[in-house]
Amino acid sequence: MKKANLSAKILTAATLGLSIFTFAPVANANSLVPTQEGEIALLNDDNTYTCSSNAPCIDTTLLGYSVKSFSNNSNNRPSLLFVDDTTTQNNYLKSGLGITFLITDEGTTSDAGTQWFRPVALDNESGNPLESGRLEVGIFEFIFDQAVNGLKLNFFDVEDGGFSGLLAINGETVNTLLGEGVDKNIKTLPILNNVTSFKVQLGQRNTVKFPNTGDGVLLQASVPEPGNVVSLGVLAVAGMFGLRKGKKASQVN
Numbered sequence: 001m002k003k004a005n006l007s008a009k010i011l012t013a014a015t016l017g018l019s020i021f022t023f024a025p026v027a028n029a030n031s032l033v034p035t036q037e038g039e040i041a042l043l044n045d046d047n048t049y050t051c052s053s054n055a056p057c058i059d060t061t062l063l064g065y066s067v068k069s070f071s072n073n074s075n076n077r078p079s080l081l082f083v084d085d086t087t088t089q090n091n092y093l094k095s096g097l098g099i100t101f102l103i104t105d106e107g108t109t110s111d112a113g114t115q116w117f118r119p120v121a122l123d124n125e126s127g128n129p130l131e132s133g134r135l136e137v138g139i140f141e142f143i144f145d146q147a148v149n150g151l152k153l154n155f156f157d158v159e160d161g162g163f164s165g166l167l168a169i170n171g172e173t174v175n176t177l178l179g180e181g182v183d184k185n186i187k188t189l190p191i192l193n194n195v196t197s198f199k200v201q202l203g204q205r206n207t208v209k210f211p212n213t214g215d216g217v218l219l220q221a222s223v224p225e226p227g228n229v230v231s232l233g234v235l236a237v238a239g240m241f242g243l244r245k246g247k248k249a250s251q252v253n
């Protein structure tokens with residue numbers, strides 16, 4: 001990429017970030033969901049960060065937290081995590097295979113104009129995205145640089161009960177699992193305080209209600225106080241371009 005192009009790209013993105021910040025409603029100002037669509041760079045055991053697709057790679061350390069992905073019995077390949085808004089269709093590639101987020105998903109369509117964490121389940125054997133990246137199932141731990149108060153978690157579209165919810169807080173098992181709900185429901189957990197980390201399960205593969213696919217679930221997280229998390233557009237944009245020094249996010253297509 002030519003230098004001029006890169007500068008123009010950063011400028012465009014920075015302008016976009018700023019406008020998102022300027023016009024964001026107060027209620028969303030402290031969302032932990034990055035405002036840009038793309039893939040969350042996941043924390044590895046060796047303290048490096050990895051994106052696995054050609055989507056914009058988002059460095060959440062600039063927002064004060066890191067995300068780890070976990071396997072379980074039905075999901076023995078840790079899932080990927082994206083930020084998605086159904087206003088746009090997205091076409092990404094992982095190792096040449098498509099991850100396509102539609103404006104209307106087959107089962108899990110959030111309202112346009114709202115950003116959600118969106119898991120992408122991978123095939124246990126091949127590691128390929130299931131359902132073209134549209135099976136929204138995974139287990140993730142969010143680890144904060146500093147403890148946060150007033151943490152609010154919204155789960156979108158929990159239709160099959162007993163799988164999705166909070167698995168652990170600050171490393172201690174809690175298993176607050178959500179019951180089933182109607183299509184497009186949003187379930188909010190009681191506010192959590194003094195949180196250094198939380199682990200959630202989003203959805204489940206091959207459930208009783210959805211034996212051939214699974215129950216897809218999305219997540220939002222937010223905090224009430226501006227001082228809690230250094231979020232806001234410019235920093236998120238800086239993260240996308242890997243401008244932070246010290247921690248590296250590698251990208252593998």
Ligand SMILES: [Ca+2]
Binds near residue numbers: 084086087090101
């Ligand atoms: Ca989208």
Ligand SMILES: [Ca+2]
Binds near residue numbers: 106107108134216
């Ligand atoms: Ca889906």
Ligand SMILES: [Ca+2]
Binds near residue numbers: 108
């Ligand atoms: Ca669902």
